[in-house]
Amino acid sequence: IEEVYGIICAEQGEIDNLSKDIKDHTETEIASRIFMQGTLYGRQVVLVLCRPGKVAASITATLLIKQFNVDKLLFVGVAGSTHPDVHIGDIVVGTECSQHDLDVRPFRKQYEVPELGVTFFESALAEKFSEAVSAFLAGSFKSEFAESNLDMFDITVPTLHKGLIVSGDQFIASKEVKSAIVKGYTEIHSHTPLACEMEGAAVAQVAYEMGCPALVVRVISDEANDKSLDDFGAFLTKCSGPVIGAIVREYFFS
Ligand code: ADE
Numbered sequence: 001i002e003e004v005y006g007i008i009c010a011e012q013g014e015i016d017n018l019s020k021d022i023k024d025h026t027e028t029e030i031a032s033r034i035f036m037q038g039t040l041y042g043r044q045v046v047l048v049l050c051r052p053g054k055v056a057a058s059i060t061a062t063l064l065i066k067q068f069n070v071d072k073l074l075f076v077g078v079a080g081s082t083h084p085d086v087h088i089g090d091i092v093v094g095t096e097c098s099q100h101d102l103d104v105r106p107f108r109k110q111y112e113v114p115e116l117g118v119t120f121f122e123s124a125l126a127e128k129f130s131e132a133v134s135a136f137l138a139g140s141f142k143s144e145f146a147e148s149n150l151d152m153f154d155i156t157v158p159t160l161h162k163g164l165i166v167s168g169d170q171f172i173a174s175k176e177v178k179s180a181i182v183k184g185y186t187e188i189h190s191h192t193p194l195a196c197e198m199e200g201a202a203v204a205q206v207a208y209e210m211g212c213p214a215l216v217v218r219v220i221s222d223e224a225n226d227k228s229l230d231d232f233g234a235f236l237t238k239c240s241g242p243v244i245g246a247i248v249r250e251y252f253f254s
Contacts, residue, residue: 017245080224101168
């Protein structure tokens with residue numbers, strides 16, 4: 001029996017191309033979310049728009065596992081960069097995810113999930129995804145996206161990065177807030193986050209607790225600074241859908 005992938009996006013701009021390309025699908029509404037079951041790039045999937053934030057992502061991930069029996073979870077969306085080498089348009093594959101707004105000091109180290117004793121949720125799917133997408137970036141990406149909206153951000157071929165993605169119920173739009181998060185992870189855990197967003201680590205924790213393999217992949221929409229509001233809006237509406245569609249397609253066809 002073929003495995004079923006649960007695919008989650010938080011925003012309409014992120015899911016646009018995937019929901020256009022899903023075939024022969026049925027729709028089920030649960031908890032005010034529409035779960036689309038069908039075939040996407042040759043694979044069986046359940047595709048869903050979860051809306052932003054960790055709680056929204058957690059409900060959705062739980063339903064995908066318990067109600068729809070997915071075998072694996074893939075969260076795809078945009079994120080702010082938290083590292084000087086990670087630029088708008090770049091792709092960050094989450095080898096690990098952590099919740100930057102979780103802090104039960106002095107009982108635990110900052111960011112550790114109490115009682116569970118985990119700070120970083122690792123993904124077993126990161127390597128395969130990275131290989132497929134690296135081959136695409138080195139190959140046909142440039143011609144597929146020639147004269148696309150990516151020109152707005154001077155993106156020719158994005159760089160793929162593998163590393164830590166951090167999540168919190170907060171849109172990061174200042175250098176100071178970003179620096180505090182980076183400093184915390186670097187000083188306390190010697191881990192430097194590459195990107196910040198609002199759902200990935202929640203999905204990763206649900207998946208960990210429920211024994212389901214999961215992966216978070218993010219395309220950088222902004223640099224989590226005072227330009228974030230404009231960059232995020234423009235990237236989300238004009239660039240994120242096609243890039244996310246293409247990387248999921250390359251992964252599924254690989
Ligand atoms: N998603 C995309 N950009 C983000 C940012 N700057 N902060 C939080 N989530 C984001």
